[in-house]
Amino acid sequence: MNGGKLVKLYDLTIKQLSDMLAKKQISAVEITRSVLDRIEKLEPVLGCYITIIAEKALQNAEAVQKDIDSGNIKSPLAGIPMAVKDNICTEGILTTCASKMLSNFKPPYNATVIKKLYDSGAILLGKLNMDEFAMGSSTETSYFKQTRNPWDTSRVPGGSSGGSAAAVAAGETIYSLASDTGGSLRQPASFCGVVGLKPTYGSVSRYGLVACASSFDQIGPITKDVTDCALVLNAITGKDEKDSTSANIEHPDYTEFLINDIKGVKIGIPVEFMGDLLDKEVQKSFVEAVDVLKRLGAECEEISLPSLNNVLPAYCTLAFAEVSSNLGRYDGVKYGYRAEEYKDLDDMYKRTRSEGFGMEVKRRILLGTYALSAEQYDKYYKKALQVRRIICNEFSEAFKKYDIILYPTSPDTAFKFGTMTEEPMKMYKHDILTMPANIAGLPAITLPCGFDSNNLPIGLQMMSKPFDEGKLLRAAYTFEQNTEFHENRPSV
Amino acid sequence: MLASVQGTVECMDKLNYIDTSNIEPLEHIVTFVNVFREDKVKASMDRDIILSNAPQHEDGCYVVPRVVE
Numbered sequence: 001m002n003g004g005k006l007v008k009l010y011d012l013t014i015k016q017l018s019d020m021l022a023k024k025q026i027s028a029v030e031i032t033r034s035v036l037d038r039i040e041k042l043e044p045v046l047g048c049y050i051t052i053i054a055e056k057a058l059q060n061a062e063a064v065q066k067d068i069d070s071g072n073i074k075s076p077l078a079g080i081p082m083a084v085k086d087n088i089c090t091e092g093i094l095t096t097c098a099s100k101m102l103s104n105f106k107p108p109y110n111a112t113v114i115k116k117l118y119d120s121g122a123i124l125l126g127k128l129n130m131d132e133f134a135m136g137s138s139t140e141t142s143y144f145k146q147t148r149n150p151w152d153t154s155r156v157p158g159g160s161s162g163g164s165a166a167a168v169a170a171g172e173t174i175y176s177l178a179s180d181t182g183g184s185l186r187q188p189a190s191f192c193g194v195v196g197l198k199p200t201y202g203s204v205s206r207y208g209l210v211a212c213a214s215s216f217d218q219i220g221p222i223t224k225d226v227t228d229c230a231l232v233l234n235a236i237t238g239k240d241e242k243d244s245t246s247a248n249i250e251h252p253d254y255t256e257f258l259i260n261d262i263k264g265v266k267i268g269i270p271v272e273f274m275g276d277l278l279d280k281e282v283q284k285s286f287v288e289a290v291d292v293l294k295r296l297g298a299e300c301e302e303i304s305l306p307s308l309n310n311v312l313p314a315y316c317t318l319a320f321a322e323v324s325s326n327l328g329r330y331d332g333v334k335y336g337y338r339a340e341e342y343k344d345l346d347d348m349y350k351r352t353r354s355e356g357f358g359m360e361v362k363r364r365i366l367l368g369t370y371a372l373s374a375e376q377y378d379k380y381y382k383k384a385l386q387v388r389r390i391i392c393n394e395f396s397e398a399f400k401k402y403d404i405i406l407y408p409t410s411p412d413t414a415f416k417f418g419t420m421t422e423e424p425m426k427m428y429k430h431d432i433l434t435m436p437a438n439i440a441g442l443p444a445i446t447l448p449c450g451f452d453s454n455n456l457p458i459g460l461q462m463m464s465k466p467f468d469e470g471k472l473l474r475a476a477y478t479f480e481q482n483t484e485f486h487e488n489r490p491s492v
Numbered sequence: 493m494l495a496s497v498q499g500t501v502e503c504m505d506k507l508n509y510i511d512t513s514n515i516e517p518l519e520h521i522v523t524f525v526n527v528f529r530e531d532k533v534k535a536s537m538d539r540d541i542i543l544s545n546a547p548q549h550e551d552g553c554y555v556v557p558r559v560v561e
Binding site for chain 1: 493496497499500501503504505506507508510512515516517518519520521522524527529537541542544545546547548554556557558559
């Protein structure tokens with residue numbers, strides 16, 4: 001049988017393709033070719049990729065197919081094409097962080113997640129567009145290009161991982177990896193109608209992830225459904241001696257949590273994130289989603305987490321402080337961009353950084369440096385660290401009573417280009433629903449739960465206590481199995 | 493730029509209205525301390541590979557503008 005020729009392979013999930021590969025109905029080369037054709041067709045419109053390695057991908061697909069045939073690789077990810085955000089280091093392949101500063105940077109090593117995926121037989125297609133150094137919520141701060149939302153190309157895909165989310169939604173990759181510092185993975189996944197999981201801080205090695213705000217950053221998968229999410233999570237989690245903040249715990253087989261049953265699960269809905277904060281259509285879809293979960297046997301009730309009102313100032317202070325410190329390394333000496341003309345060493349640093357960084361990156365470096373300055377340290381940075389503890393404590397208390405905390409992923413659906421570029425505070429505020437998981441290091445998943453009147457996807461967000469991804473996957477899987485939102489594809 | 497920076501500082505200023513008495517700062521959310529590995533000598537990355545990304549290098553060294561007269 002040659003079923004692969006009849007269906008759009010690029011539209012299928014990892015699980016579906018992996019089953020077809022096992023039955024020898026298709027080959028890794030056919031899948032890769034199908035996705036590459038899709039990329040060729042849609043890239044001029046969507047602009048998801050910064051770098052595409054078509055030829056290399058086909059060669060790898062051929063090699064992996066041999067390994068599958070000989071039984072050398074058994075992972076469900078073997079032979080499945082994927083792509084990663086351009087802040088994850090890939091040996092010998094451009095890793096630009098969508099910045100002029102790293103526009104010529106070819107890492108001499110692979111990030112641990114890349115090594116793990118290669119070992120699983122994954123086929124890398126290329127590197128995905130993002131906001132510069134992962135700073136933004138719309139992918140508009142990319143130095144290279146705009147990425148368009150496949151559901152409505154006049155709108156942003158979200159950010160910072162806009163390329164990672166748009167490519168999955170449009171079939172320009174089967175799945176992707178992205179990073180999440182304040183919602184950078186979940187918000188675009190929500191805007192593009194796909195599933196995204198930010199794992200617990202320490203679940204996935206950050207080695208080879210270009211640092212944004214190190215105590216917030218975490219790599220996670222963006223997939224077409226919850227099953228695929230569990231499959232990728234299985235491959236990328238684990239202790240890594242190259243990342244001292246990676247947790248030394250035994251990770252379960254996450255596919256064992258793909259159980260269609262949510263009876264008796266206790267769900268808390270914080271009142272602080274309801275009401276006027278949310279767009280009316282988002283609110284409506286959310287209420288309907290809660291009804292679905294109740295009908296399936298979950299016990300949902302409103303709770304109050306007052307410290308959520310302090311998320312924004314705490315996040316801005318801490319994340320920007322870490323940004324300012326992390327980005328000090330770009331000095332035009334060891335790698336990356338160097339100004340063409342300069343008088344002396346100091347002048348070289350200044351010109352290199354002035355010319356190499358975009359406005360949003362500069363804004364955050366300035367703010368973070370200010371918050372860390374000797375005169376302001378106690379007033380901002382130390383104070384924000386105290387507020388961080390208050391927020392964490394409040395979540396710990398809540399998780400003594402509730403299995404899951406539930407609210408929408410984003411207060412709004414995808415917005416038009418240019419709507420917020422002149423108003424950074426408005427853009428930061430837009431991430432207020434995703435920031436708490438990063439502040440407290442909690443795992444959080446987003447999955448489609450509706451569409452607004454413009455046919456734009458709405459995302460439902462679930463959080464659980466640290467290292468309890470299994471509980472999230474089970475609840476998300478149950479919701480997904482009893483709804484049809486994840487089956488919709490954009491008609492781009 | 494100035495206006496947007498000012499706007500964010502005003503947001504950060506809200507921290508000072510929050511009661512944080514008797515609250516210890518939380519520097520990092522991971523709880524593990526002293527993550528050690530065995531002190532074993534290992535080959536590091538090849539110098540030429542590292543230097544290949546440098547904007548300017550010579551005789552195995554990075555080149556920067558003169559800093560001492």
